[in-house]
Amino acid sequence: MTSEIESRLQLALQLAEEAQEFILQHYQNKSLEVELKGDSSPVTIADRGAEELIRKRLAEVHPGDGVVGEEFDDKESDNGYKWILDPIDGTKSFVHGIPLFGTLIGIEKEGEMVAGLCRFPGLDDVVYAHNGGGAWWKKGANAPERCHVSTKSKLSESLVCITDIKLWDTKGIRDLLSEFGAKARLLRNWGDCYGHAMVATGRAEVILEPEMNPWDASPFLPILREAGGHYLNWDGEETIYGSNGISVNAALKDEIISMIKDHQS
Structure with a gap:
Protein backbone atom coordinates (compact mmCIF):
# COMPACT_ATOMS: atom_id res chain seq x y z
CA MET A 1 0.00 0.00 0.00
CA CYS A 147 22.39 6.48 -5.83
CA HIS A 148 24.83 6.95 -2.99
CA VAL A 149 27.36 9.53 -1.88
CA SER A 150 31.02 8.72 -2.39
CA THR A 151 33.14 7.10 0.30
CA LYS A 152 36.18 9.35 -0.11
CA SER A 153 37.48 10.40 3.28
CA LYS A 154 40.34 12.74 2.34
CA LEU A 155 39.75 16.29 1.19
CA SER A 156 42.92 15.99 -0.88
CA GLU A 157 41.13 13.37 -3.01
CA SER A 158 37.81 15.21 -3.19
CA LEU A 159 35.89 17.39 -5.61
CA VAL A 160 34.47 20.46 -3.86
CA CYS A 161 31.79 22.55 -5.57
CA ILE A 162 31.03 26.20 -4.85
CA THR A 163 28.69 28.96 -5.97
CA ASP A 164 29.43 32.42 -7.34
CA ILE A 165 32.80 33.58 -6.02
CA LYS A 166 31.37 37.09 -5.58
CA LEU A 167 29.23 35.77 -2.70
CA TRP A 168 32.35 34.70 -0.84
CA ASP A 169 33.79 38.18 -1.33
CA THR A 170 30.67 40.07 -0.25
CA LYS A 171 30.37 37.92 2.87
CA GLY A 172 34.05 38.43 3.71
CA ILE A 173 34.95 34.73 3.61
CA ARG A 174 37.22 34.54 0.56
CA ASP A 175 40.02 33.27 2.79
CA LEU A 176 37.87 30.27 3.79
CA LEU A 177 37.31 29.53 0.11
CA SER A 178 41.06 29.73 -0.47
CA GLU A 179 41.60 27.21 2.33
CA PHE A 180 39.19 24.75 0.72
CA GLY A 181 40.83 25.35 -2.64
CA ALA A 182 44.26 24.59 -1.21
CA LYS A 183 43.15 21.36 0.48
CA ALA A 184 40.78 19.89 -2.12
CA ARG A 185 41.84 17.87 -5.13
CA LEU A 186 39.53 19.96 -7.29
CA LEU A 187 37.49 23.11 -6.64
CA ARG A 188 34.82 23.76 -9.26
CA ASN A 189 32.11 26.40 -9.66
CA TRP A 190 29.21 23.96 -10.17
CA GLY A 191 26.82 25.64 -7.80
CA ASP A 192 23.07 25.70 -7.30
CA CYS A 193 21.15 22.43 -7.43
CA TYR A 194 23.60 20.74 -9.80
CA GLY A 195 26.35 20.64 -7.18
CA HIS A 196 24.02 19.12 -4.56
CA ALA A 197 22.87 16.46 -7.02
CA MET A 198 26.51 15.66 -7.82
CA VAL A 199 27.19 14.99 -4.14
CA ALA A 200 24.06 12.82 -3.83
CA THR A 201 25.10 10.73 -6.83
CA GLY A 202 28.73 10.31 -5.75
CA ARG A 203 30.28 12.52 -8.44
CA ALA A 204 31.44 15.19 -5.96
CA GLU A 205 32.11 15.09 -2.24
CA VAL A 206 31.09 18.56 -1.04
CA ILE A 207 29.19 21.65 -2.12
CA LEU A 208 29.46 24.83 -0.06
CA GLU A 209 26.76 27.51 -0.35
CA PRO A 210 27.24 30.73 1.68
CA GLU A 211 23.66 31.81 0.93
CA MET A 212 20.54 29.61 0.79
CA ASN A 213 16.76 29.92 0.97
CA PRO A 214 14.41 27.09 2.02
CA TRP A 215 13.24 26.56 -1.58
CA ASP A 216 16.89 26.19 -2.68
CA ALA A 217 17.49 23.50 -0.08
CA SER A 218 14.22 21.63 0.50
CA PRO A 219 14.71 18.44 -1.55
CA PHE A 220 18.33 17.93 -0.65
CA LEU A 221 17.87 17.16 3.03
CA PRO A 222 15.91 13.93 2.36
CA ILE A 223 17.88 13.13 -0.80
CA LEU A 224 21.28 13.40 0.87
CA ARG A 225 20.10 11.53 3.95
CA GLU A 226 18.81 8.64 1.84
CA ALA A 227 21.99 8.67 -0.27
CA GLY A 228 24.09 8.22 2.87
CA GLY A 229 25.27 11.80 3.21
CA HIS A 230 24.14 15.02 4.85
CA TYR A 231 22.52 18.33 4.02
CA LEU A 232 23.41 20.83 6.78
CA ASN A 233 23.74 24.50 7.52
CA TRP A 234 27.19 25.84 8.35
CA ASP A 235 26.59 25.24 12.06
CA GLY A 236 26.25 21.53 11.33
CA GLU A 237 22.45 21.45 11.82
CA GLU A 238 20.24 19.33 9.57
CA THR A 239 17.82 22.05 8.46
CA ILE A 240 16.67 23.81 5.31
CA TYR A 241 15.99 26.99 7.28
CA GLY A 242 19.56 28.14 7.73
CA SER A 243 20.94 31.04 5.71
CA ASN A 244 23.64 28.83 4.18
CA GLY A 245 24.08 25.17 3.27
CA ILE A 246 26.35 22.21 2.67
CA SER A 247 25.83 18.86 1.01
CA VAL A 248 28.59 16.45 1.97
CA ASN A 249 29.35 12.76 2.14
CA ALA A 250 29.41 11.08 5.55
CA ALA A 251 33.17 10.61 5.67
CA LEU A 252 34.01 14.31 5.28
CA LYS A 253 31.18 15.91 7.26
CA ASP A 254 33.07 16.47 10.52
CA GLU A 255 36.17 17.86 8.80
CA ILE A 256 34.16 20.31 6.68
CA ILE A 257 32.14 21.61 9.64
CA SER A 258 35.32 21.90 11.72
CA MET A 259 37.04 23.99 9.03
CA ILE A 260 34.08 26.37 8.89
CA LYS A 261 33.80 26.69 12.67
CA ASP A 262 37.54 27.29 13.01
CA HIS A 263 37.21 30.11 10.52
CA GLN A 264 34.27 31.63 12.42
CA SER A 265 36.00 31.52 15.81
Whole structure:
Protein backbone atom coordinates (compact mmCIF):
# COMPACT_ATOMS: atom_id res chain seq x y z
CA MET A 1 0.00 0.00 0.00
CA THR A 2 1.39 3.37 -1.06
CA SER A 3 1.83 5.81 1.80
CA GLU A 4 0.65 9.43 1.73
CA ILE A 5 4.28 10.51 1.41
CA GLU A 6 5.08 8.11 -1.44
CA SER A 7 1.95 9.11 -3.35
CA ARG A 8 2.88 12.78 -2.98
CA LEU A 9 6.40 12.06 -4.24
CA GLN A 10 4.95 10.26 -7.27
CA LEU A 11 2.78 13.31 -7.91
CA ALA A 12 5.83 15.56 -7.52
CA LEU A 13 7.70 13.51 -10.14
CA GLN A 14 4.76 13.89 -12.52
CA LEU A 15 4.48 17.63 -11.90
CA ALA A 16 8.21 18.12 -12.44
CA GLU A 17 7.91 16.40 -15.83
CA GLU A 18 5.01 18.66 -16.76
CA ALA A 19 7.01 21.69 -15.64
CA GLN A 20 9.96 20.46 -17.71
CA GLU A 21 7.86 20.52 -20.88
CA PHE A 22 6.84 24.11 -20.17
CA ILE A 23 10.34 25.25 -19.23
CA LEU A 24 11.95 23.76 -22.34
CA GLN A 25 9.62 25.84 -24.53
CA HIS A 26 11.55 28.88 -23.28
CA TYR A 27 15.03 27.35 -22.94
CA GLN A 28 17.78 28.73 -25.20
CA ASN A 29 15.29 31.26 -26.56
CA LYS A 30 17.16 34.40 -27.59
CA SER A 31 14.01 36.51 -27.27
CA LEU A 32 13.39 35.44 -23.65
CA GLU A 33 12.77 38.49 -21.47
CA VAL A 34 14.60 38.58 -18.15
CA GLU A 35 13.42 40.73 -15.25
CA LEU A 36 15.33 41.56 -12.08
CA LYS A 37 13.59 41.05 -8.74
CA GLY A 38 14.10 43.27 -5.71
CA ASP A 39 17.19 41.30 -4.66
CA SER A 40 18.63 41.69 -8.20
CA SER A 41 18.15 37.99 -8.97
CA PRO A 42 16.74 37.20 -12.44
CA VAL A 43 13.27 35.83 -13.14
CA THR A 44 11.55 34.84 -16.40
CA ILE A 45 8.17 33.73 -17.71
CA ALA A 46 9.50 30.17 -17.42
CA ASP A 47 10.06 30.52 -13.64
CA ARG A 48 6.63 31.98 -12.99
CA GLY A 49 4.75 29.79 -15.44
CA ALA A 50 6.28 26.57 -14.12
CA GLU A 51 5.43 27.46 -10.53
CA GLU A 52 1.88 28.41 -11.52
CA LEU A 53 1.49 25.06 -13.28
CA ILE A 54 2.61 23.12 -10.21
CA ARG A 55 0.48 25.20 -7.83
CA LYS A 56 -2.64 24.75 -9.98
CA ARG A 57 -2.27 20.96 -10.03
CA LEU A 58 -1.61 20.82 -6.29
CA ALA A 59 -4.75 22.85 -5.62
CA GLU A 60 -6.72 20.28 -7.60
CA VAL A 61 -5.22 17.13 -6.07
CA HIS A 62 -4.27 18.21 -2.53
CA PRO A 63 -6.20 21.42 -1.76
CA GLY A 64 -5.38 21.17 1.96
CA ASP A 65 -1.62 21.07 1.46
CA GLY A 66 0.39 24.23 2.04
CA VAL A 67 2.67 25.65 -0.65
CA VAL A 68 5.76 27.83 -0.37
CA GLY A 69 7.47 28.94 -3.56
CA GLU A 70 10.11 31.36 -4.71
CA GLU A 71 7.87 33.33 -7.06
CA PHE A 72 4.46 33.65 -5.32
CA ASP A 73 2.88 34.11 -1.89
CA ASP A 74 2.71 31.26 0.61
CA LYS A 75 -0.41 29.11 0.99
CA GLU A 76 -1.04 27.82 4.51
CA SER A 77 -1.45 24.10 5.21
CA ASP A 78 -4.67 22.64 6.63
CA ASN A 79 -3.25 19.15 7.21
CA GLY A 80 0.45 19.39 8.12
CA TYR A 81 1.75 18.88 4.58
CA LYS A 82 3.69 21.65 2.85
CA TRP A 83 5.24 21.71 -0.62
CA ILE A 84 8.32 23.88 -1.09
CA LEU A 85 8.99 24.87 -4.70
CA ASP A 86 11.73 26.40 -6.76
CA PRO A 87 10.58 26.14 -10.39
CA ILE A 88 14.01 27.01 -11.77
CA ASP A 89 16.94 26.87 -9.39
CA GLY A 90 19.88 28.31 -11.28
CA THR A 91 17.98 30.86 -13.36
CA LYS A 92 21.29 32.42 -14.44
CA SER A 93 22.31 29.11 -16.01
CA PHE A 94 18.87 28.84 -17.65
CA VAL A 95 19.10 32.36 -19.07
CA HIS A 96 22.55 31.64 -20.52
CA GLY A 97 21.43 28.39 -22.13
CA ILE A 98 23.45 26.19 -19.76
CA PRO A 99 21.62 22.99 -18.68
CA LEU A 100 22.73 22.99 -15.03
CA PHE A 101 19.44 24.42 -13.72
CA GLY A 102 16.75 22.39 -12.00
CA THR A 103 13.19 22.23 -10.76
CA LEU A 104 13.14 21.60 -7.00
CA ILE A 105 10.22 20.19 -5.04
CA GLY A 106 10.42 19.38 -1.34
CA ILE A 107 7.63 17.87 0.76
CA GLU A 108 7.44 18.71 4.44
CA LYS A 109 5.15 16.98 6.96
CA GLU A 110 4.62 18.52 10.40
CA GLY A 111 7.88 20.45 10.07
CA GLU A 112 10.01 17.51 8.85
CA MET A 113 11.35 17.21 5.31
CA VAL A 114 10.13 13.78 4.19
CA ALA A 115 10.62 13.72 0.42
CA GLY A 116 12.04 15.71 -2.44
CA LEU A 117 13.24 15.78 -6.01
CA CYS A 118 15.55 17.73 -8.25
CA ARG A 119 14.81 17.48 -11.98
CA PHE A 120 17.14 18.88 -14.65
CA PRO A 121 14.99 19.78 -17.68
CA GLY A 122 17.99 20.48 -19.91
CA LEU A 123 19.52 17.08 -19.10
CA ASP A 124 16.32 15.02 -18.60
CA ASP A 125 17.71 13.72 -15.30
CA VAL A 126 15.98 13.52 -11.94
CA VAL A 127 17.25 12.68 -8.45
CA TYR A 128 14.64 11.95 -5.77
CA ALA A 129 14.01 10.32 -2.40
CA HIS A 130 11.57 9.85 0.43
CA ASN A 131 12.40 8.93 4.01
CA GLY A 132 13.21 5.24 4.27
CA GLY A 133 12.94 4.64 0.52
CA GLY A 134 16.49 5.28 -0.62
CA ALA A 135 17.74 7.90 -3.07
CA TRP A 136 17.23 7.35 -6.78
CA TRP A 137 18.71 8.75 -10.00
CA LYS A 138 16.79 8.45 -13.27
CA LYS A 139 18.56 9.44 -16.48
CA GLY A 140 16.31 9.99 -19.49
CA ALA A 141 14.24 6.94 -20.39
CA ASN A 142 16.46 4.61 -18.36
CA ALA A 143 15.15 2.81 -15.28
CA PRO A 144 15.87 4.57 -11.95
CA GLU A 145 19.02 3.45 -10.14
CA ARG A 146 19.86 3.74 -6.45
CA CYS A 147 22.39 6.48 -5.83
CA HIS A 148 24.83 6.95 -2.99
CA VAL A 149 27.36 9.53 -1.88
CA SER A 150 31.02 8.72 -2.39
CA THR A 151 33.14 7.10 0.30
CA LYS A 152 36.18 9.35 -0.11
CA SER A 153 37.48 10.40 3.28
CA LYS A 154 40.34 12.74 2.34
CA LEU A 155 39.75 16.29 1.19
CA SER A 156 42.92 15.99 -0.88
CA GLU A 157 41.13 13.37 -3.01
CA SER A 158 37.81 15.21 -3.19
CA LEU A 159 35.89 17.39 -5.61
CA VAL A 160 34.47 20.46 -3.86
CA CYS A 161 31.79 22.55 -5.57
CA ILE A 162 31.03 26.20 -4.85
CA THR A 163 28.69 28.96 -5.97
CA ASP A 164 29.43 32.42 -7.34
CA ILE A 165 32.80 33.58 -6.02
CA LYS A 166 31.37 37.09 -5.58
CA LEU A 167 29.23 35.77 -2.70
CA TRP A 168 32.35 34.70 -0.84
CA ASP A 169 33.79 38.18 -1.33
CA THR A 170 30.67 40.07 -0.25
CA LYS A 171 30.37 37.92 2.87
CA GLY A 172 34.05 38.43 3.71
CA ILE A 173 34.95 34.73 3.61
CA ARG A 174 37.22 34.54 0.56
CA ASP A 175 40.02 33.27 2.79
CA LEU A 176 37.87 30.27 3.79
CA LEU A 177 37.31 29.53 0.11
CA SER A 178 41.06 29.73 -0.47
CA GLU A 179 41.60 27.21 2.33
CA PHE A 180 39.19 24.75 0.72
CA GLY A 181 40.83 25.35 -2.64
CA ALA A 182 44.26 24.59 -1.21
CA LYS A 183 43.15 21.36 0.48
CA ALA A 184 40.78 19.89 -2.12
CA ARG A 185 41.84 17.87 -5.13
CA LEU A 186 39.53 19.96 -7.29
CA LEU A 187 37.49 23.11 -6.64
CA ARG A 188 34.82 23.76 -9.26
CA ASN A 189 32.11 26.40 -9.66
CA TRP A 190 29.21 23.96 -10.17
CA GLY A 191 26.82 25.64 -7.80
CA ASP A 192 23.07 25.70 -7.30
CA CYS A 193 21.15 22.43 -7.43
CA TYR A 194 23.60 20.74 -9.80
CA GLY A 195 26.35 20.64 -7.18
CA HIS A 196 24.02 19.12 -4.56
CA ALA A 197 22.87 16.46 -7.02
CA MET A 198 26.51 15.66 -7.82
CA VAL A 199 27.19 14.99 -4.14
CA ALA A 200 24.06 12.82 -3.83
CA THR A 201 25.10 10.73 -6.83
CA GLY A 202 28.73 10.31 -5.75
CA ARG A 203 30.28 12.52 -8.44
CA ALA A 204 31.44 15.19 -5.96
CA GLU A 205 32.11 15.09 -2.24
CA VAL A 206 31.09 18.56 -1.04
CA ILE A 207 29.19 21.65 -2.12
CA LEU A 208 29.46 24.83 -0.06
CA GLU A 209 26.76 27.51 -0.35
CA PRO A 210 27.24 30.73 1.68
CA GLU A 211 23.66 31.81 0.93
CA MET A 212 20.54 29.61 0.79
CA ASN A 213 16.76 29.92 0.97
CA PRO A 214 14.41 27.09 2.02
CA TRP A 215 13.24 26.56 -1.58
CA ASP A 216 16.89 26.19 -2.68
CA ALA A 217 17.49 23.50 -0.08
CA SER A 218 14.22 21.63 0.50
CA PRO A 219 14.71 18.44 -1.55
CA PHE A 220 18.33 17.93 -0.65
CA LEU A 221 17.87 17.16 3.03
CA PRO A 222 15.91 13.93 2.36
CA ILE A 223 17.88 13.13 -0.80
CA LEU A 224 21.28 13.40 0.87
CA ARG A 225 20.10 11.53 3.95
CA GLU A 226 18.81 8.64 1.84
CA ALA A 227 21.99 8.67 -0.27
CA GLY A 228 24.09 8.22 2.87
CA GLY A 229 25.27 11.80 3.21
CA HIS A 230 24.14 15.02 4.85
CA TYR A 231 22.52 18.33 4.02
CA LEU A 232 23.41 20.83 6.78
CA ASN A 233 23.74 24.50 7.52
CA TRP A 234 27.19 25.84 8.35
CA ASP A 235 26.59 25.24 12.06
CA GLY A 236 26.25 21.53 11.33
CA GLU A 237 22.45 21.45 11.82
CA GLU A 238 20.24 19.33 9.57
CA THR A 239 17.82 22.05 8.46
CA ILE A 240 16.67 23.81 5.31
CA TYR A 241 15.99 26.99 7.28
CA GLY A 242 19.56 28.14 7.73
CA SER A 243 20.94 31.04 5.71
CA ASN A 244 23.64 28.83 4.18
CA GLY A 245 24.08 25.17 3.27
CA ILE A 246 26.35 22.21 2.67
CA SER A 247 25.83 18.86 1.01
CA VAL A 248 28.59 16.45 1.97
CA ASN A 249 29.35 12.76 2.14
CA ALA A 250 29.41 11.08 5.55
CA ALA A 251 33.17 10.61 5.67
CA LEU A 252 34.01 14.31 5.28
CA LYS A 253 31.18 15.91 7.26
CA ASP A 254 33.07 16.47 10.52
CA GLU A 255 36.17 17.86 8.80
CA ILE A 256 34.16 20.31 6.68
CA ILE A 257 32.14 21.61 9.64
CA SER A 258 35.32 21.90 11.72
CA MET A 259 37.04 23.99 9.03
CA ILE A 260 34.08 26.37 8.89
CA LYS A 261 33.80 26.69 12.67
CA ASP A 262 37.54 27.29 13.01
CA HIS A 263 37.21 30.11 10.52
CA GLN A 264 34.27 31.63 12.42
CA SER A 265 36.00 31.52 15.81
